[in-house]
Amino acid sequence: MLRRTFLTVAAGLAAGLGLTVAAVAQSWPDRPVKVIVPYAAGGATDAIARPWSEELSKAFGQQFVIENRGGASGMIGMEALVKSPPDGYSLVMSPNAVLSILPSLKKTPYDPLTDVVPIGYTGEVLNGFVIHPKAGIKSMNELVDYAKKNPGKLTYASSGNGTANHLRLEALKIRAGIDILHVPYRGGADALNDVLPGNVLMQNEPITLPHVKAGKLILLSINGKVRNPDFPDVPTMTEAGIPDADVPIWFGFFGPKGLPDEIVQKINGKMMELAKDEGFKKRLWTVNSIVEPKTAAEMRKLLEDDIKANLEVIKKGNIKLE
Amino acid sequence: MDVFSNLALGFSVAVSPINLFWCFMGAFIGTAIGVLPGVGPVATMALLLPVTYFLTPEGALIMLAGIYYGAQYGGSTTAILVNVPGEASSVVTALDGYAMARQGRAGPALAIAAIGSFIAGCFATVLIVIAAPPLTRMAQQFAPADYFSLMLLGLTLAVVMASGSIVKAIGMIFLGMLLGLVGTDVNTGNTRFTFGISDLFDGVGFVIVAMGLFGIGEIIKNLGDPERRDLVSSKIEGLMPTREDLRRSAMPIARGTILGSFLGILPGGGGVLGSFSSYSLEKKLSKTPENFGKGMIEGVAGPEAANNAAAQTSFIPMLTLGIPSNAVMAMMIGGMMIHGIVPGPQIMEQKPGLFWGMIASMWIGNLMLLVLNLPLIGMWVKMLLVPYRLLAIAIFFFCAVGVYSLNNLNTELYFMAFFGLLGYAFIRLGCEPAPLLLGYLLGPLMEVYMRRAMLLSRGDPMVFLERPLSLTFLIIAAVALILVILPNIRKARQEAFQE
Numbered sequence: 001m002l003r004r005t006f007l008t009v010a011a012g013l014a015a016g017l018g019l020t021v022a023a024v025a026q027s028w029p030d031r032p033v034k035v036i037v038p039y040a041a042g043g044a045t046d047a048i049a050r051p052w053s054e055e056l057s058k059a060f061g062q063q064f065v066i067e068n069r070g071g072a073s074g075m076i077g078m079e080a081l082v083k084s085p086p087d088g089y090s091l092v093m094s095p096n097a098v099l100s101i102l103p104s105l106k107k108t109p110y111d112p113l114t115d116v117v118p119i120g121y122t123g124e125v126l127n128g129f130v131i132h133p134k135a136g137i138k139s140m141n142e143l144v145d146y147a148k149k150n151p152g153k154l155t156y157a158s159s160g161n162g163t164a165n166h167l168r169l170e171a172l173k174i175r176a177g178i179d180i181l182h183v184p185y186r187g188g189a190d191a192l193n194d195v196l197p198g199n200v201l202m203q204n205e206p207i208t209l210p211h212v213k214a215g216k217l218i219l220l221s222i223n224g225k226v227r228n229p230d231f232p233d234v235p236t237m238t239e240a241g242i243p244d245a246d247v248p249i250w251f252g253f254f255g256p257k258g259l260p261d262e263i264v265q266k267i268n269g270k271m272m273e274l275a276k277d278e279g280f281k282k283r284l285w286t287v288n289s290i291v292e293p294k295t296a297a298e299m300r301k302l303l304e305d306d307i308k309a310n311l312e313v314i315k316k317g318n319i320k321l322e
Numbered sequence: 323m324d325v326f327s328n329l330a331l332g333f334s335v336a337v338s339p340i341n342l343f344w345c346f347m348g349a350f351i352g353t354a355i356g357v358l359p360g361v362g363p364v365a366t367m368a369l370l371l372p373v374t375y376f377l378t379p380e381g382a383l384i385m386l387a388g389i390y391y392g393a394q395y396g397g398s399t400t401a402i403l404v405n406v407p408g409e410a411s412s413v414v415t416a417l418d419g420y421a422m423a424r425q426g427r428a429g430p431a432l433a434i435a436a437i438g439s440f441i442a443g444c445f446a447t448v449l450i451v452i453a454a455p456p457l458t459r460m461a462q463q464f465a466p467a468d469y470f471s472l473m474l475l476g477l478t479l480a481v482v483m484a485s486g487s488i489v490k491a492i493g494m495i496f497l498g499m500l501l502g503l504v505g506t507d508v509n510t511g512n513t514r515f516t517f518g519i520s521d522l523f524d525g526v527g528f529v530i531v532a533m534g535l536f537g538i539g540e541i542i543k544n545l546g547d548p549e550r551r552d553l554v555s556s557k558i559e560g561l562m563p564t565r566e567d568l569r570r571s572a573m574p575i576a577r578g579t580i581l582g583s584f585l586g587i588l589p590g591g592g593g594v595l596g597s598f599s600s601y602s603l604e605k606k607l608s609k610t611p612e613n614f615g616k617g618m619i620e621g622v623a624g625p626e627a628a629n630n631a632a633a634q635t636s637f638i639p640m641l642t643l644g645i646p647s648n649a650v651m652a653m654m655i656g657g658m659m660i661h662g663i664v665p666g667p668q669i670m671e672q673k674p675g676l677f678w679g680m681i682a683s684m685w686i687g688n689l690m691l692l693v694l695n696l697p698l699i700g701m702w703v704k705m706l707l708v709p710y711r712l713l714a715i716a717i718f719f720f721c722a723v724g725v726y727s728l729n730n731l732n733t734e735l736y737f738m739a740f741f742g743l744l745g746y747a748f749i750r751l752g753c754e755p756a757p758l759l760l761g762y763l764l765g766p767l768m769e770v771y772m773r774r775a776m777l778l779s780r781g782d783p784m785v786f787l788e789r790p791l792s793l794t795f796l797i798i799a800a801v802a803l804i805l806v807i808l809p810n811i812r813k814a815r816q817e818a819f820q821e
Contacts, residue, residue, distance in 0.1 A: 040662070067730065072506070072523035079520070105511075155778065161511035183777055186508050186770070189664045196668065199465050199778070321511035 025262035028088045029062040035253075036092040038077025040070040044125075044206065047287040048251050049093040052122050052271075055280060059270045066093075073162070074098035075108055082110040086117075086258035091267075093122060095251050097164045100306035104314050105162045105321045112307060118299035119253040119264050120271035123289030128222040128234070129172070130208045132198040140221045140240035147178035154180045157191035157200040162321050164249050165204040167310060168223055170317030171245040172237075206288045223247060226290075247313065248306065251289065252299055268296050325451055328678050335380055335679030336686055344381040345683045348388020349690050355389075356396020357702045363393035364756075365540050367653040368532040369717065371660065372724035379661040380676050384683040386657045387637075390650055391443065391684070394633060395691050398435045398626060399702055403428055412629070414601040418614065418621030425617050430563035432699055434571050434619055435626040436692050437563075442579040442627035443688035446634030449583055450641070450681055454670065457642040461667035464643075467775035467785045471795035473768045476645055478799040480760050482806045491757045494748075498761025499768075501526055509773050521733045528656040531762060533721050534738045535755040536649070539745020541714050567619050574604050574624030582631030587638050596632030597625035634684060641677065642667055645764070649756040652763050 035053050039045045046068060053064035069077035078098050084090030099112035110116060129140070135154065137143050147154055158166040161184045169182055180202065185191035188205035195203045196216060204223065212219040212231070221240045222228050237245050253267065272293040274280050284291050294302070313319075335341060355366040367389050374382035394412070401412040402419035415435065422431040464472070481491045504515040505525030516522040563571070581603065582596035604624040605614045614621050637654075639645050644665030646652040655665045663669065663676075670677045725738050748755050779785035786792050 069730065070524070072520055076520060076523075160508065181777070183774060184508050184511075187664075189662070193664060193666055193668055194466065194774075197462055197464075 025088070025260040025266075028263050028266065029060050031089065032063040032065050033060075033088065034084075034090050035064050035066050036077045036081055036090065036094075037066055037068050038070060038074035038092065038094050038098055040068055044288065045093065045095055045251065048122055048284065048289045051280070051283055051287070052093065052253075052274075055274050056267070056270065059274075064091075073102055073160075075102060078116070079109045081254065082115045082256050084256050086256045086260070088255065088259060088263040090256065091119065092116075092254045093251065094254060095164070095249060096303065096306055097249065099254075100303060101162065101164060101167060101310050101314075104307065104311045105319065112303065115257045117255045117257060117259045117264060118296050118303060119255050119259075120268045120296065121275070121291070121294035121299050121302075122251040122253065122271070123284055123291035124224060124248060124250040125206055125288050126222055126224045126226070126228040126290050127204065127206045127209055127288070128224075128228075128237070129168075129202055129204050129220045130195075130212055130217040131220055132195060132201045133216075133218055134198045135201045137220070138218060140235070140237075140242065143220060144176045144178055144242075147176070147180060151179040152181055154202060155183055155200045156180050156202040156204075157183050157185055157195050158203075159188040159191055159205060160184050160186065162319055164247055166319065167313050167317070168204050168245070168247045169202075170319060171247050171313045172242065174313065174316050175242050175245040209288075223249075229285075229290075244309070247310065248302075250302070264296050324455065328455075328674070329451060329682060331674060332678030332680075332682030333686075335675045336384065336682035340378075341381055341384050341679065341683065342686070344377060344385040345388050345687050346690055346694075348385035348390075349392035349395075349687045350388075350694070352389035352392020352394075353396040353399070353691070353698075353702070356393030357400050363390050363397070364532075364649045364653060365536040366393045367650065367657075368529070368536045369720060369724065371529050371532065371653065371656055372727050374657050375660050375727070379658070379663055379673070380679050382657055382661060383654065383676065383680045384687075386654055387680055387684055388687045390654075391439075391630065391633060391687055392691060394629065395436065395439060396702070398439075398629075399432060399699065402431045402435065402622070403702075412597070414597045414625040415622055415629075417601070418616070418618045421615065421617035422619065422622065427617065429699075430567050430619065431622050433563050433696060434567060434623050436696060438571065438575045438578065438623045438627035439630035440688050440692045441575055442582060442629075442631035443634055444685060445579050446583050446586070446631045447681060447685045449635060450638055453638055454642055454677075454681075457638065458667045458670045461643050464667070464791065465775070465789060466771045466778060467789050468791040468795070470768055470771040470775055471786060471792040471799070472643065473645065473764045473771065475795040475799040475802075476639075477760065477764055477768075478802050480757055482802050487752075488806065490751075490753050494753055494755070494757040495761035495765075498758035498763075499765025501531065501758070502762040502764075502766040503769065508770050509777075519733070521731055525766075526737060527734060528652075528659065528763070530725055530734055530738045531741055532653060532656060532759065533725060534741020535745035535748070535758065537717070537721050538738065538742025539749060539755070541717055542742065542746040543749045544710060545714055563619070570619055571623035574600070574620045575627040577603060577607075578624035578627030578629075579631045582628030582633075583635045585628070586632030586635030596628035600624040600628035630688075637681075637684075640665065641669065641681075644669075646760060649759050652759050655763065 035049060037046050037049045046066070049066055053066055057064045069080050071077070074094060075098065077092060078094060081090060081092040099116060102108055103110070103112050131137050131143065137146055156169045158169060160166065166182065166184065169180060173180055183200050185194070188207050191200070191203055191205065192207055194200045195208070196211065208217055209219070209230070211217045219231055219234050222231070222234055222236045223246045224236060227234060227236055237243070253271070255264065272295070275291045275293040281291055336345065351370065352363065352366055355369070356363065367386055370386070370389055374385060377385065397412040398415045398419070401416035402423050405416050405420040419431045419435065422428065477495055481488060481495065500515070502525070504522055506513050506523055513523050578600040581600050585596045585599060601621060601624060604620045605611050608614065608618070608620060633650070636648055636651055640651040640654055644655070644667065646655050658665050663673065721738065722735060725734050745755055775785050776783065786796065
């Protein structure tokens, strides 16, 4: 009897809650929306978040305000998101790594698939492995040949242990069956300081691309499904004969668990429109982001695939943070 | 000519209206806060560091540099007028400057301090322009092993040059290193000394440490001290120095400039060493050494020039190697890191506008100080009449807002309060906080460079001795350490600092 009463009350509560949520979703947004960026202002993620927030503010008539909550490889900002109410007024604009790599490496205060709801895709970064000319290597084929003959002799500077570009190295090592020495740095700019004079030979970061244009470094391949339009002659990893080693880096808007689907669709619809706008696409390309329209469901599939592929690299590469 | 095209680029950046504005603001705010007793340039820069976050990198560094020489100028002003040196390097200025002020010659003393600083500043700026490119080219060849040895040398010299007890300086450096190691280890991704607090995973923020130790700590100390208001009551008449004053000051300014420029480049050097050395040099060369301390204009001109020259040339190791030689340069590096700029030899090539713009702005800033501040002296004096207990509240408020604006975290305010109390304890114990700040910045870098060098050498420690640069730095560090430990040199050092 008691049990039945409880169930009735619970059902009534749930119905009532559903109603209010629907009402909230309909009037959304009637006040400014907070966009958490889980990295410091001025960084690559911040640079991509700003044009998007600006355009969404225009589209919805409410300010999308960026709040930089950096720290612990993005974990702190993502934690702030999952602790926020799912009312559509707290979102996050984050790279996939915070969800697709970090939870497989350490205990995170969120589950990437159950605590976070994908909303819209803000673009992919198209860069790849670069090498210092003093290594005398000009293509991915030559690199693999050289590394097979001289295991562990090549050196690679990553922006830190367990970062996406560390995983890119491990994926290359696994798929090509070669050995390269990993040297971790505190961020990509720090790493570049040792790659430019050739103290360390290889890197995989967007900030190396201007130095490729200046002829100081050689771009061997692109980690992605398509080539980088600025370097049309450089093949993708798959084209260079090393498939399934991309470790893609992309960015997107996410909300906390329980975010009404109506709000997700509202934002996603507008973002799909923006992703087709040539002017906006050009603007995003200046911050190294190439964008295409994706539904929330497609984004979720992308995230699931990433988590699976990354976990395999982490296991085979024996990457540990603790 | 490369030098001229570089300077031209620098001036084109520095004279843009917005950067001129920040340069002016830096110099102006710096002077204003420098005038306030007890708050020196390091504290001022620490307080304003979060503000620079909202500027362009160029504007930020130009303003920070402006605060530096502005605060130094302001510090000399209070030293002369109120006998309260705004910072350590103006201690010497107070000796003869205040004596002059009591004789009603505050105007000439202030004017000579400004003119001497300006001349020294111009000379040092030219020196930076000439010395920076070759030094940078050399630094670009540095491998991780060389950096490790260079930093070891820098910390060793910081100990040797520290004005207080050597043991305390070493203790502070190690404490700083420990603080610097809090957070995520680069090589393993493991977190260290964080006690599971996720706000510590990225370490203790530089702004928090600097603001607590230098800002809050000093304010608490000043509030504890009885207020000193021995203002010169006699009106300041005749601002301009006489022809005789100028004649007597010319040589001390020239000597001070050269001495200061040289001492400024040394790690751990900077203004203090320059002004002290210049004062004793002038006293030795003077025909009437017994008059020093009784209002000799040479005792103001020489040290002020040396102080400013050293202040300027201490930018050289920071700009070319990315290594802070003193606490002020540590602040500049903090300012760069806030903007995501990694200090190091690559700055000159990757951000020439920033690099040369900042150097050019130093010259403009010094000129601004000269032109703007002489007429404003009356206003600065009035500002001294605001009770410190009221100012302290305003500064506290400013610190809190500044720290909170960086990451929107309450915990960081608690950390700052903690470092404020710690800073106060250090002052009471006679421990200089500057070596701690150097240890905090250089310690974790040294660790990373050492492990990186070992990783690249596949575990062979000989890499530190095989590279000629690294070996040279290690030998110099060893010699400096041995010298300072030898008993008779230690005695001479103590005497030198007592003077």
